[in-house]
Amino acid sequence: MKRWQFWLGLLISAVFLYLVLNRLHPAEIWAAVKSARYGWLLPGVGVYFLGVYVRAWRWHYMLRPLKKIPTRTMFPVVAIGYMGNNIYPARAGEVLRAAILKDREGVPISASLATVIVERIFDGVVMLAFVFLNLSELGRLTGESGVIGGLSIRAITLGGSLLFFGALVAFLLAAMFPKVTERMVNWAVDRFLPVKLREKTRAVALRFLTGLESLRSPWEALMIFFTTVLIWLLETGKYWFVMHAFDFEVSFFALMLMNGIVNLATTIPSAPGYVGTFDAPGIALLSAYGVPGEMAAGYTLVLHGALWFPITLLGAYYYLRQPLRWGKDVVRSPQEAAE
Structure with missing residues (x-):
């Protein structure tokens, strides 16, 4: 609560919500929410949890060089990470699940965080692919469609492309040429850091x-990529099921585009749970497809809740069954992070 990043996130979320909701009628949004056919949320939640299980498999696959951990063991840890992302700012759930993995399986935090970062890079690449596959659809988005017009989305796509593809290339090169990368790390540590920090930093980096x-293997990288595509297609499936709870219809490709754009937008700092940064782009995009603004807002708010509550509750359940043992075997210093 005392950190400026927290208040900045709240401010950004408030601005996003104001810009998209100030021209809509709250009574009509509430009417759309009340009239929704909520039975459609059940298959949507089921498909979403299947996607989370595939995420657990992907993480298990990426961690095999460090330790072979069954997918059924990884699933609760991934759910806890989702919970952390949903209730803490700055995607703190990613660090939380790395700490949980160290606590329960003894995997070094710095090493597991590397796999988490690689996951997020692949997620970003697939989100961009969803947008690129539907570039023709971006012509529908105009400045009148909400807070995000076509130009803004193209700018986000271009910036995201440079960020995620650049990071992916850097990580692939680091993985394929480990000796060269290790020499570069040692050179940078010895050249730029004070003597007292060198060994600790070197250990964490290595x-x-x-x-x-x-x-390191192209086949392994392709497996991770195609698994990531499956994960996000399953999540788009949830968007599709929830859509049937409301009185409008757009194509599955339009929902792929929505999924890509809203998840790219959630990389912007915001209040916990991506309030505003998820909702505003979603409402804007559906409005561009001709969906009435109040209907689009009702759908997006219900979808956001359906994405937030089930996995957060499941993560909390798994966490409370075996809480993190703070101060005992978990990280207390940078040196311990490398162990």
Whole structure:
């Protein structure tokens, strides 16, 4: 609560919500929410949890060079990470699940965080692919469609492309040429850091590099990529099921575009749970497809809730069954992070 990043996130979320909702009628949004056929949420939640299980399999696959951990063991840890992302700012759930994995399985935090970062890079690449596959659809988006017009989305897509594809290339090169990367790390540490920080930082960095071993083979990288595509197609399936709870219809490709754009937008700092940064682009995009603004707002708010509550409750359940043992075997210093 005392950190400026927290308040900045709240401010950004408030601005996004104001810009998209100030021209809509709350009574009509509430009417759309009340009249929704909520039975459609059940298959949507089921498909979403299947996607989370595939995420657990992907993480298990990436961690094999470090330790072979069954997918059924990884699933609760992934759910806890979702919970952390939904209730804490700055995607703190990613660090939380790395700490949980160290606590329960003894995997070094710096190494598991490397796999988490690689996951997020692949997620970003697939989100961009969803947008690129539907570039022709971006012509529908105009400045009148909400807070995000066509130009803004193209700018986000271009910026995201440079960020995610650049990061992916850097990680692939680091994984394929580990000796060269290790020499570069040692050179940078010895040249730029004070003597008292060098060994601790070197240990963390080298442990981090071990988490990239799953990218050394092109086949392994392709497996991770196609698994990521499956994950996001399953999540788009949830968008499709929830859509049937409301009185409008757009194509599955339009929902792929929506999925890509809203998830790229959630990389912007915001309040916990991506309030505003998820909702505003979703409402804007559906409005561009001719969906009435109040209907689009009702759908997006219900979809956001259906994405937030079930996995957060499941993550909390798994966490409370075996809470993190703070201060005992978990990280208390940078040196311990490398162990």
